[in-house]
Amino acid sequence: MNSPQPNPLQLNSPHSNSPQSILEHTFGYTHFRGSQQEIIDTVVGGDDALVLMPTGGGKSLCYQIPALAREGCGVVISPLIALMQDQVEALRAAGVRAAFLNSSLPPEQAQQIEQALLGEQLDLLYLAPERLLQPRTLDLLHRVPLSLFAIDEAHCVSQWGHDFRADYLHLNCLHEQFPSVPRIALTATADRRTRAEITQRLDLSEARHFVSSFDRPNIRYRIAQKDNPRRQLLDFIRNGHQDHSGIVYCLSRNKVESTADWLCQQGFNALPYHAGLPADLRAEHQRRFLREDGVIVVATIAFGMGIDKPDVRFVAHLDLPKSIEAYYQETGRAGRDGDPATALLLYGLEDVVKLGQMAANSEGSEEHRRQERSRLNAMLGLCEITSCRRQALLRYFAEELPEACGNCDTCLEPPQTWDGTEATAKLLSCVYRTGQRFGASHVIDVLRGSRSEKVLKFGHDQLSTYGIGADRSTAEWRGILRQLVVRGYLEVNSEAFGALQLTEACRPLLRGEEQIELRKLPAPARRAESGASRAAADIAPEHAPLWEALRACRKQLADEKGVPPYVVFHDATLREMLAARPQTEEALLSISGVGDSKLQRFGDAFLAVLRDFPH
Numbered sequence: 001m002n003s004p005q006p007n008p009l010q011l012n013s014p015h016s017n018s019p020q021s022i023l024e025h026t027f028g029y030t031h032f033r034g035s036q037q038e039i040i041d042t043v044v045g046g047d048d049a050l051v052l053m054p055t056g057g058g059k060s061l062c063y064q065i066p067a068l069a070r071e072g073c074g075v076v077i078s079p080l081i082a083l084m085q086d087q088v089e090a091l092r093a094a095g096v097r098a099a100f101l102n103s104s105l106p107p108e109q110a111q112q113i114e115q116a117l118l119g120e121q122l123d124l125l126y127l128a129p130e131r132l133l134q135p136r137t138l139d140l141l142h143r144v145p146l147s148l149f150a151i152d153e154a155h156c157v158s159q160w161g162h163d164f165r166a167d168y169l170h171l172n173c174l175h176e177q178f179p180s181v182p183r184i185a186l187t188a189t190a191d192r193r194t195r196a197e198i199t200q201r202l203d204l205s206e207a208r209h210f211v212s213s214f215d216r217p218n219i220r221y222r223i224a225q226k227d228n229p230r231r232q233l234l235d236f237i238r239n240g241h242q243d244h245s246g247i248v249y250c251l252s253r254n255k256v257e258s259t260a261d262w263l264c265q266q267g268f269n270a271l272p273y274h275a276g277l278p279a280d281l282r283a284e285h286q287r288r289f290l291r292e293d294g295v296i297v298v299a300t301i302a303f304g305m306g307i308d309k310p311d312v313r314f315v316a317h318l319d320l321p322k323s324i325e326a327y328y329q330e331t332g333r334a335g336r337d338g339d340p341a342t343a344l345l346l347y348g349l350e351d352v353v354k355l356g357q358m359a360a361n362s363e364g365s366e367e368h369r370r371q372e373r374s375r376l377n378a379m380l381g382l383c384e385i386t387s388c389r390r391q392a393l394l395r396y397f398a399e400e401l402p403e404a405c406g407n408c409d410t411c412l413e414p415p416q417t418w419d420g421t422e423a424t425a426k427l428l429s430c431v432y433r434t435g436q437r438f439g440a441s442h443v444i445d446v447l448r449g450s451r452s453e454k455v456l457k458f459g460h461d462q463l464s465t466y467g468i469g470a471d472r473s474t475a476e477w478r479g480i481l482r483q484l485v486v487r488g489y490l491e492v493n494s495e496a497f498g499a500l501q502l503t504e505a506c507r508p509l510l511r512g513e514e515q516i517e518l519r520k521l522p523a524p525a526r527r528a529e530s531g532a533s534r535a536a537a538d539i540a541p542e543h544a545p546l547w548e549a550l551r552a553c554r555k556q557l558a559d560e561k562g563v564p565p566y567v568v569f570h571d572a573t574l575r576e577m578l579a580a581r582p583q584t585e586e587a588l589l590s591i592s593g594v595g596d597s598k599l600q601r602f603g604d605a606f607l608a609v610l611r612d613f614p615h
């Protein structure tokens with residue numbers, strides 16, 4: 001049998017455009033992750049999709065591959081102008097004909113891109129929503145074949161969220177004006193309300209919905225009582241995150257500045273970032289964070305939205321986030337590349353007081369303030385629980401994790417607890433006896449036998465539960481209560497003035513068939529990170545010279561091209577090179593993350609390094 005002639009130009013020749021082949025040749029990966037394949041098949045087949053996937057889940061491929069597999073140019077709508085350039089650069093490095101149009105481009109360049117679009121020379125075009133909605137842009141789009149519309153950060157259509165963009169509301173015009181072009185909307189925002197809003201406002205009720213788990217298994221959650229926060233932070237970084245990129249969040253600008261200064265004195269490459277700094281300095285610090293290795297940004301929450309850096313290895317909170325949503329979002333900036341990362345939160349009583357005051361004094365209605373307060377309480381509950389943090393976190397987003405995760409502080413070093421069964425039974429029955437219509441303060445007043453006006457008015461001094469909890473302070477009861485809320489035994493009904501209500505889960509407790517362990521308050525101070533739990537990303541000493549050489553090679557190529565190092569290759573790809581030590585182009589191509597285009601561009605440089613270190 002004749003074997004086909006080897007094709008010397010094979011690397012350049014257009015390969016089959018099946019999703020699998022694009023995944024392998026263009027992106028250098030072998031397998032689809034999670035529901036990527038189903039999503040891609042849906043869009044390639046011309047149907048609409050709504051995709052809810054956590055940060056780092058791999059949303060980009062869900063529209064990039066269909067855009068390449070289908071005829072025409074794919075239009076990506078993204079609110080984050082700052083990100084477009086990096087995304088386009090990363091695509092170009094993979095050999096994809098991508099471009100962006102936004103207000104930052106000089107007119108000549110914009111015109112060139114429009115010409116490329118009209119000449120059908122683009123696979124993907126990134127647009128800000130306001131640009132897309134200009135009649136001129138819509139007109140342009142009507143003149144070329146389009147493969148799809150991808151609506152990224154689709155939660156921006158939600159008026160309840162903090163990222164609301166009025167322009168997103170008009171995106172339903174795409175459906176009307178381009179009925180035959182499939183749309184895929186994507187977001188990492190988990191809650192049902194946002195999802196319902198996206199569906200309704202973007203006309204996606206006919207679309208297939210893909211809801212992934214919001215678990216981020218590679219992020220290790222650690223929450224500790226504040227003891228000596230600077231010392232705790234230092235221990236944490238030195239034990240497992242030395243030389244890593246990270247973000248440290250503080251509440252105030254002053255604290256951002258002083259913490260960054262202090263980290264620099266300790267020998268770290270730390271940069272401050274907050275809204276009070278001049279715009280060009282902020283941009284410079286953001287740029288250095290993206291381009292240089294091992295930079296720590298100390299920031300207020302002003303920093304983050306629009307940071308797409310995949311290799312952030314830790315996020316540390318020196319102040320308590322306002323809500324679990326905020327905590328999840330901020331910690332979610334760690335480990336997008338799937339490698340081990342840690343989220344450390346240090347909290348203390350002062351945070352609780354400060355945030356409570358902020359919630360109480362915030363603008364808006366009484367209802368709004370109460371909701372802020374209850375979000376804060378849920379966040380505190382997460383801090384205080386003794387069971388798996390990840391389970392509680394996911395439960396907050398209505399997701400059940402069947403088993404404890406083994407990768408959070410409470411799983412790794414079970415905290416000190418006490419048998420709270422009796423106290424819990426008292427509290428739950430008091431909630432029940434008062435009719436599940438009252439908030440925490442009143443229930444605790446009844447428990448402690450207060451003669452407050454409200455207690456007397458409702459005759460609650462006549463209840464069997466009146467005064468049965470006089471042995472504990474209000475603060476202790478609040479601590480117990482918060483733990484019960486976050487563990488799902490009690491709900492705070494925000495539609496009924498914060499009334500506490502029993503859930504199904506508490507039946508066995510009320511019947512005395514279940515024991516409950518509560519966290520001792522205050523939790524004992526503990527050293528942050530131990531050697532045993534060092535991030536797996538760490539490199540064995542004998543491999544260090546090659547590792548450093550690979551990183552230097554990546555940095556040099558990145559600098560030459562003016563892109564961040566991860567646009568060349570991710571850490572995971574370098575680590576695979578380290579383990580496999582490929583010596584030929586073929587062997588290099590089998591490394592995950594090395595596709596045809598990257599082999600061509602960067603292959604020789606990396607092979608030269610690798611050949612200096614044979615197996």
Ligand code: ADP
Nearest residue numbers: 029031032033055056057058059060061336337
């Ligand atoms: P998201 O937009 O959901 O936050 P990204 O699309 O940026 O996530 O993907 C996160 C990381 O996972 C990226 O580094 C991406 O290259 C990588 N990735 C995505 N899909 C795959 C896959 N099928 N195989 C290997 N790596 C993948």
Ligand code: ZN
Nearest residue numbers: 388405408411
């Ligand atoms: Zn756990």
